[in-house]
Amino acid sequence: MRRLTQTPPFGLLAGLLALSLLASPVLAETPEEKGRAIALETDKRDQGWGDSDVRLTMTLKNAHGDTSVRDLRLRSLEMNEPGLGDRSVTVFFKPRDIEGTAFLSHTKILDPDDQWIFLPALKRVKRISSRNKSGPFVGSEFAYEDLVSQEVERYTYKWLRDEACGELTCHVTERIPVYEHSGYTKQVVWTDTTDYQPRKVEFHDRKGALLKTLLFKDYRQYLGQYWRSHTFDMVNAQTGKSTVLSFSDYVFKVGLTEKDFRKNRLKRAG
């Protein structure tokens, strides 16, 4: 508790902050340490989910309101080895012309990820470059880097302030990607102080301007512990385009293992 007294005063927020610090397991000295501690707490609360399987719909909307829909299935595996991020297989059902197309991703914390794509027309599995972090995922407002697992070590952090976010209170943290080829100079993340789940992220482009805002809505809890947002709402502030990801119910601990995320199984993923 000694460190608490060293927390710099923040005017009216100080009292609230002290309360939230007392109430939370996060104890940090500098804003950088505190920001990182918040990310670690989010990560800690999500450990042990094992594997999951979920169907989702991605709705792309342009500035004129025209929509385009993708229907996909995402299977994920939590990896507990140091240096390794999670693994995932994404299979498309719609649009129909890319039905059966599948992506396999072995994420790393800081090294380039390993990625493969399965092209059903040729029955070809092709290793692809993972350099493309900032490009749009299937024409949507989500970049590849927005959808891979959010590993703590991929960013440096700085806690900015605490503020109300809807009915909750949120830690507001700035994080800067340290992995290569990110399209962002910084992200600002709102993490609630109750469950330590992200509620909102602002993405700032390479020029530092606000590019996109992502809202995480409709959180539901699984296995009495793990929270998942079922609506990701991404709006591009510069183009007016938006993409909504709607998740059906998740299934956890379905018995997926590493062999389900090997390259040779990708052609069977559909």
Place this chain on the structure above:
Amino acid sequence: MGFARRFGLAALVWMGVCLTLFGPLPVVAEEGAGDWDLSVEAGLEARVFANKPAFSEQSGNTLSPSFFIEPEIVYSWNDGDDRVTVKPFLRLDKDDDNRSHVDIREANWLHLGESHDLVVGIDKVFWGVAESRHLVDIVNQNDQVEDLDGEDKLGQPMIQLSVSRDWGTLTGFVLPGFRERSFPSDDARLRGALPIASDDATYDAGREDQAIDFALRYSHVIGDIDLGISHFHGTSREPRLSVVAGASGPALRPHYDRIDQTGVDIQYTADAWLWKLEAIGRGGHGSYFAAAVAGVEYTLYQIQETNADLGLLAEYLFDGRDENGDAPSTVFENDIFLGARLALNDPEDTTLLAGAIVDVGDRSTLATLEASRRIGADWKVEIEARAFINIAPNDVLSGVRKDDLVTFRVTRFF
């Protein structure tokens, strides 16, 4: 009879026997336990030929339309670990009787086991990493009437057993029932330099198209390297064409040699660079020979601050077979491929691919431009242009030297 022969009716019977030997198919535990999925792809295609044909007996139509349909029915159970897939294909072409054809692309049972994957039935398999020529890819016969690029394949009856461990994946194939290569009709465009006597094909194998072929493939991912090593023992998918006296003048008769082909394919992925190598050694057509494709693919992401990616492709093709010997002829003996792929990454998935394969010796060139775009949720339009440039009269491609064409295709997905 032609229908039965093309399908290898006996091969299907043989497969039935195999299915029985492999033990009864897992019985669906309860009514309604499985899932049915039906999807259909159907479209219209118009091929527009720029020049008058090279041979007087060929149709002189500038516009050559066709229709195709490819339904796919999948029944899956055991949480998708068992799947039966049936995927027939039909094309009706106004000007080419041979291109009007039916094929079973897939008719198989797939089982994903704890320690192995098993496929029994007709399936398609792809091996390799290169773009300009699919050299190691030998399991399926080319559906040559569909397109010349070797990417359309006939369904191949097989038993395929795969085991995957920490040391890699080992897959064994038993391939009963050989599929002969199909050729455009003698009175249609894109035919050979002489008529093809397809019905008189001859074989090394005494059992002709009933001989059983075998293949083994090992593949593994080692860091940034994807490696495949394969061996095939069986009937060559490439026929050797020899001139024979036909009823109406000279014709080319296909002969299918018994061959052994060892192949290796490697891709090294480093940042935006993909380094690729495919190489084979093949014995059975006279002298043993080697062939290879090696090249790079480099992608420039989000060019000019747009969402578009530009991929640049360069490959060198070498083939050491004896041109005047006992091997099937090839157009890729000493060639360079250069290409570019533009992906706009827009909601419509608009892509453009331009490429040319140029013979280093005589500068004969096969140039291709392909563009595709989705329209709405269920439609796709494609344009493909091919030009045959500087084709020498004695070249393998001399039969198609007047057949520059543009294909317009509209596909509806159900």
